[in-house]
Amino acid sequence: MESLMAVTIGVLFATAIYMMLRRSIVKLVIGLMLLSNAANLLIFSMAGMVRGAPPLVPKGLSAPAGAVADPLPQALVLTAIVIAFGVLSFAVVLVRRAWEVVRADDLDRMKDTDT
Amino acid sequence: MTPQIALPILIPLLAGAVSLVFWRSRGMQRFIAVLGTAGLLLTSIWLLVSVSRDGILVMQMGDWQAPFGISLVADLLGAIMVVLTGIIGFAVAMFSLATTGRGHEAFGYFPLMHLLLAGVAGAFLTGDIFNLYVWFEVMLVASFALLTLGSEKPQMEGAIKYVTLNLVSSVIFLIAVGLLYSMVGTLNMADIAQRLPRLDGNGMVDALAMMFLVAFGIKAAAFPLFFWLPAAYHTPPVAVSALFAGLLTKVGVYALYRVFTLIFHHDPGYTHEILLWGAGLTMLSGVLGAAAQFEFRRVLSFHIVSQIGYMILGLALFTPLAIIGGVFYIAHHIIVKANLFLISGIVHRLQGSYRLEALGGLYRQHPWLAVLFLISALSLAGMPPLSGFFAKFIVIRAGLEAGAYGVTFIALLVGLLTLYSMVKLWSEVFWKANPREDDEAPDQAIGRGELWLMVTPVAGLALCTLFIGFNAGPLYALAEASAGQLLSPERYIEAVLGDVRGGER
Numbered sequence: 001m002e003s004l005m006a007v008t009i010g011v012l013f014a015t016a017i018y019m020m021l022r023r024s025i026v027k028l029v030i031g032l033m034l035l036s037n038a039a040n041l042l043i044f045s046m047a048g049m050v051r052g053a054p055p056l057v058p059k060g061l062s063a064p065a066g067a068v069a070d071p072l073p074q075a076l077v078l079t080a081i082v083i084a085f086g087v088l089s090f091a092v093v094l095v096r097r098a099w100e101v102v103r104a105d106d107l108d109r110m111k112d113t114d115t
Numbered sequence: 116m117t118p119q120i121a122l123p124i125l126i127p128l129l130a131g132a133v134s135l136v137f138w139r140s141r142g143m144q145r146f147i148a149v150l151g152t153a154g155l156l157l158t159s160i161w162l163l164v165s166v167s168r169d170g171i172l173v174m175q176m177g178d179w180q181a182p183f184g185i186s187l188v189a190d191l192l193g194a195i196m197v198v199l200t201g202i203i204g205f206a207v208a209m210f211s212l213a214t215t216g217r218g219h220e221a222f223g224y225f226p227l228m229h230l231l232l233a234g235v236a237g238a239f240l241t242g243d244i245f246n247l248y249v250w251f252e253v254m255l256v257a258s259f260a261l262l263t264l265g266s267e268k269p270q271m272e273g274a275i276k277y278v279t280l281n282l283v284s285s286v287i288f289l290i291a292v293g294l295l296y297s298m299v300g301t302l303n304m305a306d307i308a309q310r311l312p313r314l315d316g317n318g319m320v321d322a323l324a325m326m327f328l329v330a331f332g333i334k335a336a337a338f339p340l341f342f343w344l345p346a347a348y349h350t351p352p353v354a355v356s357a358l359f360a361g362l363l364t365k366v367g368v369y370a371l372y373r374v375f376t377l378i379f380h381h382d383p384g385y386t387h388e389i390l391l392w393g394a395g396l397t398m399l400s401g402v403l404g405a406a407a408q409f410e411f412r413r414v415l416s417f418h419i420v421s422q423i424g425y426m427i428l429g430l431a432l433f434t435p436l437a438i439i440g441g442v443f444y445i446a447h448h449i450i451v452k453a454n455l456f457l458i459s460g461i462v463h464r465l466q467g468s469y470r471l472e473a474l475g476g477l478y479r480q481h482p483w484l485a486v487l488f489l490i491s492a493l494s495l496a497g498m499p500p501l502s503g504f505f506a507k508f509i510v511i512r513a514g515l516e517a518g519a520y521g522v523t524f525i526a527l528l529v530g531l532l533t534l535y536s537m538v539k540l541w542s543e544v545f546w547k548a549n550p551r552e553d554d555e556a557p558d559q560a561i562g563r564g565e566l567w568l569m570v571t572p573v574a575g576l577a578l579c580t581l582f583i584g585f586n587a588g589p590l591y592a593l594a595e596a597s598a599g600q601l602l603s604p605e606r607y608i609e610a611v612l613g614d615v616r617g618g619e620r
Contacts, residue, residue: 020283025275032282039286043293073296076245080289083252087285090259091278097263098271110272113346 001049005041012038023107025095032091036084040077047073119165120174120187122158123197123236126151131229141220145212148225152208155232156201159194166194167593171600171610173242181612182306188242188611191597192442196239196369199449202579203361204232206572210457211354213568214464219264219352227264231257231358238366242611244292245302247370251288251334255281258363261355262347273347280343284333291326305611308377308604324379324386331374335367337427338397341420345404348419349412349469353460356412360419361453365445368426372441375430376601383433390431395522398424402532411459411469411544414536415452418495421529422448428526429510432517438598439591440509446590447494447502447583454491454576458484461569462544464561471540476549484570485545490577492537494584497530502583505591
């Protein structure tokens with residue numbers, strides 16, 4: 001399971017970087033989405049892929065019995081997904097507005113502020 | 116109870132929420148903008164006073180014990196940064212009363228400004244590395260929206276680069292936090308700092324340090340990751356530019372200081388050597404970029420980059436004097452740089468342009484403005500009686516004492532080139548004759564009250580510069596104390612974890 005996750009995350013990162021290196025701003029946004037999802041999956045798999053019980057303490061005990069899943073990376077990934085969702089929806093709107101203003105889907109034609 | 120730790124975050128958040136309630140009332144939003152930033156300034160001063168009296172202050176959110184909940188920690192560096200946030204926030208809020216257009220105000224300029232300040236203050240005060248990421252995002256989202264407010268063509272083009280680079284940096288930061296968690300199993304920075312040395316195998320720790328360096332290096336606009344900054348900072352309304360120039364990159368610098376003094380100080384020969392090279396190249400590339408520019412705000416943007424180099428140099432040398440110099444430099448730079456951007460805004464208002472060839476003759480029209488510019492510009496270049504001189508002096512002296520002659524030489528050379536750039540601005544904007552034939556200045560359109568609103572914050576910041584310059588002792592003492600705290604991270608750890616640590620060992 002771990003190796004499958006590792007390969008998936010690697011492929012996602014590679015695809016994201018490939019898309020971000022294209023000149024089209026739409027592909028740039030797709031690349032950003034893939035990138036943030038790859039990061040989310042990476043954090044998710046940080047705690048190890050264990051098929052653990054929920055981290056609850058049974059009645060009468062002071063520690064959970066048996067192996068439990070670490071809940072913290074799941075909380076982190078939830079936060080990260082929400083933040084990425086907000087930021088990426090901003091990016092999508094930005095790309096649309098940029099297209100309306102510049103009338104080009106090409107980063108090479110957006111160099112007015114660089115010179 | 117120590118409410119002053121949380122108040123610098125809560126007040127801007129509250130002010131932002133309240134000004135959202137008054138979405139349609141322009142007057143109320145403007146009133147809340149001044150009130151909220153003034154409140155931020157006052158509570159931040161309260162925080163600084165109590166931190167310098169009682170040492171590091173800690174507040175456990177929701178009363179969860181230290182390594183499990185989120186802690187807010189105010190050490191001297193954090194408190195100094197929050198005070199600077201308050202100063203810049205207040206000055207920019209006043210300045211925006213006069214310069215922000217009705218269109219911008221109608222689309223939430225002031226609520227976004229409060230949100231940005233809350234994010235910045237939160238990043239300075241949090242003691243939890245994932246929480247730091249969250250505050251970074253709060254700050255970034257607000258800055259994205261502020262940057263694109265108005266939707267003009269250059270803003271859109273600059274914003275695409277700004278948004279992309281900052282998102283990539285956030286993702287790298289997030290990945291590094293995740294990997295760090297998988298190694299030490301905690302997110303509390305103090306807890307990380309005490310657990311990390313117990314791990315064996317430094318390879319992964321070094322790799323993590325480099326990931327943090329890249330993530331914060333992009334935010335701080337360090338070489339070679341700075342190119343989003345000059346592409347974006349000259350596009351939004353000038354009050355936004357000043358706010359960004361004063362605060363945003365310095366959050367990145369602060370994060371570098373925090374992470375590389377508290378967590379990754381195990382192998383300075385490796386990590387800090389890379390920082391040293393980065394610092395030298397940042398200084399040089401920024402100042403050379405500025406020399407080639409002929410647009411007021413673009414020159415200033417490139418100078419942000421070169422000045423970031425001095426701050427990172429202070430961290431990279433990693434001696435007590437160098438850290439003092441770095442902290443002093445941050446404080447001086449935030450005030451001076453924001454002020455220069457505000458002055459460029461006044462110039463734009465008076466003569467209607469940022470391009471140097473279209474400007475001129477302002478010394479004759481407004482000698483007081485010329486004096487204010489000269490104070491800030493010479494301070495940036497490091498002229499003796501002003502704040503910049505002491506900042507550069509401490510950093511360069513630390514460089515000489517540490518025997519890093521090459522990078523010290525670069526620092527001196529960059530000071531000279533900064534002077535060249537500032538003299539260029541002075542002679543183009545203030546000294547040469549106005550290029551337009553009719554000497555009929557367009558500034559009759561500006562009302563007297565409006566001009567006062569713009570000049571008062573500029574004069575206040577210039578007075579701060581003069582005060583630091585002529586009376587550098589108090590700030591030096593503060594910087595010295597904060598360097599002492601930064602270089603002995605066990606004080607930070609003990610303040611945060613307290614008795615929990617004793618029980619665990």
